[in-house]
Each structure stands twice: as structure tokens, then as C-alpha cells.
Amino acid sequence: MGKTLYQKVWDAHTVGTLGDGRTQLFIGTHLIHEVTSPQAFGMIRELGLTVKYPHRTFATIDHIVPTINQDAPADPLAAEMMAALRKNADDFGVTYFDLASGKQGVVHVVGPEQGITQPGSTIACGDSHTATHGAFGAIAFGIGTTNVRDVLATQTMAMESLKVRLIKVDGELKPGVYAKDVALDIIRRLGANGGIGYAYEYGGSTFKNFSMEERMTVCNMSIEGGARCGYVNPDDTTFDFLKGRPYAPGDAEWDNAVSRWRAFASDSDAHYDDIIQINAAEIEPTVTWGVSPDQGISISETIPDPAEAATEVLRNSYQEALDYMKLPGGTPIKGVPIDVAFIGSCTNGRLSDFREAARFLKGHTVAPGVQAIAVPGSQITAVQCEKEGLDKIFEEAGFEWRAAGCSMCLAMNPDKLVGDQVCASSSNRNFKGRQGSPLGRTILMSPVMVCAAAVRGVVSDAREVFEVGESDIAVA
């Protein structure tokens, strides 16, 4: 019986078994940011400890960074967090991709961009979207702050091993259907808690043909389906992406690294605890209607009617979601008015997202009354987009082109909804209040669907708005 990538990586990083039965797992790469690290640095100082592997610890600043005047937050608390990260990185000799470096960005964009994220490695970060790095065949976990302390001090953490579920998606996506739709579709099928206890391996021909950026989008949202990590087996697409990046192995070591990485891929006779099969051609452009990422429907469907829910629990949860969203059950999602359109985040804030969105947006105008913002996931992404003139396309259409950061995904910076505004968002969570207003409403969708909603002022089918045809298969 062969092994999965998960098992191989786990075995290679196992330090031993702790008294309570958990594994002490070596974390090869530790990514930190300003929100969940200051308390951890406080703890190691209090305990008289230090950072064990500063050269394997990488910091950047993303959550609280304003996307206008990045280095001048008006909020003194944000300024304090910025100063704390700078000091901690200095004091302990941690590499810090600061605002002035030109390399700052959302931590899950920066790691891959720098070539820090590598196949067969373990990665931890005090952020639940760390699974993003699994796109490279890494086992990457979101962790809490006390775990951050553990990894800083020992480069290890206590972990319970997970089961592995293979999610196999085969075939070609229809034009106008994107990796984001695959993620939302999987979560819709398996539920927001379906992945508890599992690592997700994403396989099948659809993933084989995906670019690294598309793989990152799906791995990113593993946690929205309850799975703590998700990964794709490394292949030539992975290696091509990494070659030449600052922290990737150099020419002299390259061939060895590739053969080592290749060997981490799951064996063809590997055992899986569960297997799910999905036909890519059945996936439609998907949007959420409620307050949990599993409350999604295809753009042509109607919002569920609580009266038709199968169980009382489901009925109550539908009703609660619809009350919050102020949407009537049993009516089409298409046509729901929006106030804000947001493209960005660790889910959909990469070059290919802006390229694809701009390709369709060009020549269109944002509807009156809609505030539309485009926020590159990193300073490098911003420069790449600007070189290609994408910023101009967004601006000419009526979008604001902003500087890199988490922006409106999570409301820890000035980009927030106001009152009960509705946001068509390329981010990852539609929780109550997620985008900064306790009454704000989020509808998750792909970046191209966000453009369609921005142009029409209502939730729309991008395939109709932009006359997407057979020749418009996503180019990444």
C-alpha cells in the first residue's frame, strides 16, 4: 500500500510522540504577521525563550495595512501593531518583508511569490488560510497564537494526525467558471464542517490542468469547508512556477530539489480515508446567499426557501441567514442589488485574477452608486499588474486601484462596509459582520462575477454580462 503526500510529509517531519499521544511535528517554514504574532513574542520573552530558527521564520504585514497610504495608518492601534512587528523581527533576526521592501503583501501571496513555499515542506502561520500553500504540495496549517509561540521557540508544534480525503475533480470547466467556483461548489456539497478531521487532497484532471494560482484559490478555502489543510500533488506546473524565485533552490541544486519534491507526491496506490468525485462540467458560477460559505447556489438558482428545508435545524439556519441578509427565500439570487464590489484577498488577489477580470471589464463601466475596489495581494502583484496596464483598465471602468493588503476581506483596516451594505466579494468568508460593519452583507463569488455585479449594480451572470463564449475558457 502506497502513501499519500500528507503521510510522507508528516513522517519526514515527525520529531516524536508527546505524552498525550500527539505528534511533535517539525515546522520547516513559519510565516508570521502583525495580528497573531505580538502576543506570541510577548510569551517567549516572558518565558526567557528565543526564536529557534530565525532563518525559517518570515514576516510580513497585511491585515491592518491601509490600502491608501500603506505606511500611515490613522489608527494608533494599527500603528502600534506595525511597530511591534518591526521590533520583534529586528530583535529576533527574522526576515521581514516590510512596506519599504517592495515585497510586502498578504502573507499567503508573499510566501509563494518569494519561492519560500515549497513542495514536501511543513508550513504554519497564525492564519486559517495557510492551507493556500498546500497548492505546492506542502502541508500547511493555520494555528493559534500559543502555537505560534511554540513554533517560534521550538520550530515544532503538537498536532493530531488527520485523515485524508481525496477530492477528485475531472474534466474541463465551462467558460465563465473558475477555480473559485470549484471551491464554493466543494464547500456547498460537503458543508462548512464536512472537512473536520481531514486533510484534503485535490486531484483529478481539472487540478492537473490548473495553474498554481488556481490551485491556491481552492486550497485557500479548505478551511471554509472545515479542513485544516488542503494540497495538490506537486508536478511540472509547480516546479515551473518556483524556478528562479528568490528563495527557491538555485541552478546547482535545482535538479536534486525537483526529484526530491516529485517523490513527495501521493503514490498511485495510496490509501484514502474517503474519496469524493466531482464532474467539472457540472460546476456553475457559484455565489453565496447566506452567512456561511456553504450557503451557496449557482447563479441561475433561487435562494432556498426555509419552508422547504429538510429539517428543522436547517430551516432555522436558513431563516437566520435570510433575516440577516434581508433576502427573501425562494427568489432568484440574480438581480440582488449590491453597494460595493471587492476584488482581492488571499483567495483571489493574484496577477491572473486581475488579468482575467480586466479582460472582461475592459470597455465596461461600474454602475452608478457602486463603490468598486481592486486590491492586489502584494506589492509585487501590484507592479506586475501596473506593467500590464491592468490598473488603468480597472480605473477607467470606475474601480479604485489600491495598494496591497487584506483590505475588505476582514475589516481590520479602513476598508469596511458601512451599515447594511451588500458587497459582491472575491474574498473567502460571508460571516455576519466579516467585512467590518456588524450589519454588512457579503456575497462571495469569483473576480469575474464581481466585475459583472459591479457593472450591472446587481448580482449577475458574468456569462451574460460579458457575452462569454466557448472561446473564453479561463486563461491563467
Place this chain on the structure above:
Amino acid sequence: MALAKITSVSGTAVHVPGADIDTDRIIPARFMKCVTFDGLGEFAFYDVRFDPTSGERTDHPLNEERFNGANILLAGVNFGCGSSREHAPQSLNKYGFKSIIAESFAEIFFGNSTTLGMPCVTLTADQINHLREAVEADPATEITVDVEKLEVRSSAGHTFNCAIPDSARDALVNGRWDPIQELLDNEDKISSVGEALPYV
């Protein structure tokens, strides 16, 4: 520093309804602009405890005087999902909760809670419903989460078998729920694993 052996938690309880209660709901992101966890208790469930428009107290169970002092939280499915923010269990803990009973927990939240010494145990929806009815009929109903015996008991006469992963139970009852010392003790083994990894 020796950690307390957490074999059981007793006290009164309050039920917070709903499935998939995420950590943004438990502690809205704007309260995470801080460099310590001090003072997070007062912001637990803030946006559902206070009307966002008027600022008035809502009818959220945590606002009901009869549940003041409750130290056990009763919840539904997938409690603590979403963001990995440890600020969530920290705020509940500082608010006064010492144990949580739910149908299921999101994993990161569960791990963060265990590391704080706050046992999270699961019961079935029916069993939680019985406890909810008991505490709503009489908020003074005392509930015991017995981590050692894997039982939840109430002064209203309930005894239910509860579940918690073996490793968490072991860590709590043996006073090793914060693993830092044990992790540090294996320094030699850590170094040898690190040396065997070409990318480290």
C-alpha cells in the same frame, strides 16, 4: 511551572443558539487590534450582544441577567469555525467560560481552547437540548463536565457520556495541556529532524 490537572469543570450554563458560530462572531476583528489578550473578555459576542445601530443590549442569552456567572457554554454544530484567531477562545475564557459543550467544534478553535486549559466536549443535539431546557427552566442548574470520566451531569438529573479526543483528555487530566515544556525538552531530536530536511 506545573499546570493544573483539569479533571472536571462545574458551574451554571448558558446556551448560545445556532450552527457554525464563527470566530468573527465570537470576537469581531476590530477588537483584535491589540498586542496582548488582556481585556478581550468584554468583547465576547459583542456584535450580537449589542444592537449595531442603537448600541442597546439585545436579547442575546449572554445579556440575560439570570445567566450571569455561567461558566459553561452550550452550543451547536461546528462551533468556532473560520478564522484561527486565538482571540476567540481567549475572549470566552476571560469572559468567564471554563468549558464548552457543543455538537462539534472546528479544529483550530478546539486546539486553541485545549491549550488554554478550557475543555471542549461534544454531546448529541438531543442531549444538548435537554441541558438547554434544564438551564432555561432553572438557570441555577449545576452542570459538571467530567473530563476524566467522559460524562456530563446536571443537577436536574442528567448523566450523558460525552466525547473529547483522547489526546486532549489526557493533556487536561494530567496537567500537560500547554505542551511548551515537553516540546522544548526534545531539543536534540528537533535538531536532528531539522538537519535531515534539505530546505531547512
